[in-house]
Amino acid sequence: xxxxxxxxxxxxxxxxxxxxxxxxxxxxxxxxxxxxxxxxxxxxxxxxxxxxxxxxxxxxxxxxxxxxxxxxxxxxxxxxxxxxxxxxxxxxxxxxxxxxxxxxxxxxx
Amino acid sequence: xxxxxxxxxxxxxxxxxxxxxxxxxxxxxxxxxxxxxxxxxxxxxxxxxxxxxxxxxxxxxxxxxxxxxxxxxxxxxxx
Numbered sequence: 001x002x003x004x005x006x007x008x009x010x011x012x013x014x015x016x017x018x019x020x021x022x023x024x025x026x027x028x029x030x031x032x033x034x035x036x037x038x039x040x041x042x043x044x045x046x047x048x049x050x051x052x053x054x055x056x057x058x059x060x061x062x063x064x065x066x067x068x069x070x071x072x073x074x075x076x077x078x079x080x081x082x083x084x085x086x087x088x089x090x091x092x093x094x095x096x097x098x099x100x101x102x103x104x105x106x107x108x109x
Numbered sequence: 110x111x112x113x114x115x116x117x118x119x120x121x122x123x124x125x126x127x128x129x130x131x132x133x134x135x136x137x138x139x140x141x142x143x144x145x146x147x148x149x150x151x152x153x154x155x156x157x158x159x160x161x162x163x164x165x166x167x168x169x170x171x172x173x174x175x176x177x178x179x180x181x182x183x184x185x186x187x188x
Contacts, residue, residue, distance in 0.1 A: 034138060035173050072154075073161050073168045089175040090153045 004068070007061030011069045015079040019107035020051035023066055024076040028053050039076040039088040042095050046104055081107035111136050112170050124163030128181050138173040144184040153178060 001009075015021050022028075022043060024036035031037030043051050056063040056075055067073040070084035078085045080103045085091060094100040114132040117139050121130055129144035141160075148156045156178040161168060168174075179187060 033173060035175055071158060074173055084154065086154050086157065087175065089177065090157070093153065093177075 003061065004065050007065035008069055010061060011066060014052065014054065016082040018052040019081060020048055020104055021054065021079040022051055022076055023054045023056050023062055023079075025055070025057050027055050032057060033075070035074075035088040036076040039078060039091055042088065042091045042100065043078070045095060046101050048104055080104055112139075112167075114139060117141065117164075117167075117171060117174070120164055120167050121160060125160065129184060138175075139171060140175050140177075142177045142179070144179045144181060146181060148178050148180045 020043065022039055024031060024033070024039060026032030026036055028040035028044070031040060040053065054062055056066065066075075066077060070077070070079075072084055072087075074087055076087055078087070078091050080100075085094065085100070085103065091100060094103070112134075113136070114134045117134065118130050118132045118141075121127065121132070121141065121143060125143070125145055125147055127143055127145045129142070131142040133140050143160060147159060151159065157176055160174075160176060160178070164171065164174075
């Protein structure tokens, strides 16, 4: 299997086995990009105790190939219930509408 | 190659018929407000995918682009 396939398989496994996954630059504690930091804050704002945060600066496969997984080229990317929700702008929008909380609750079950 | 907000605005307008486009940014991170009929009937994610497809390989130099996308009706109500 080539690098891309391996990376995409790993992404698929991660987003399907975990209800809430955030691919970001840096970590929730030490975000390396404003938008990534905002995305982590939104998830905390929803009261999500544990979500999987993947630091794409330390995961070359995710850094290079995540954009092919759900045809979305930028970071951060939030996946809930295995589906791409969007970047920090869509997350914030959904959060303000109370929709993000519903998605998380549904995926948590 | 430094990308300016005006560059990003032009790239968007080259591929998308818009009623309104505003772009701000620091050369790496950009925030855009885009109003287009092409967004009608699409969810937020699909609307953004459309813009990313139009920007294509320019996304290599535009490291981060956050967007607010509106149809003309949504924009009229919101403005």
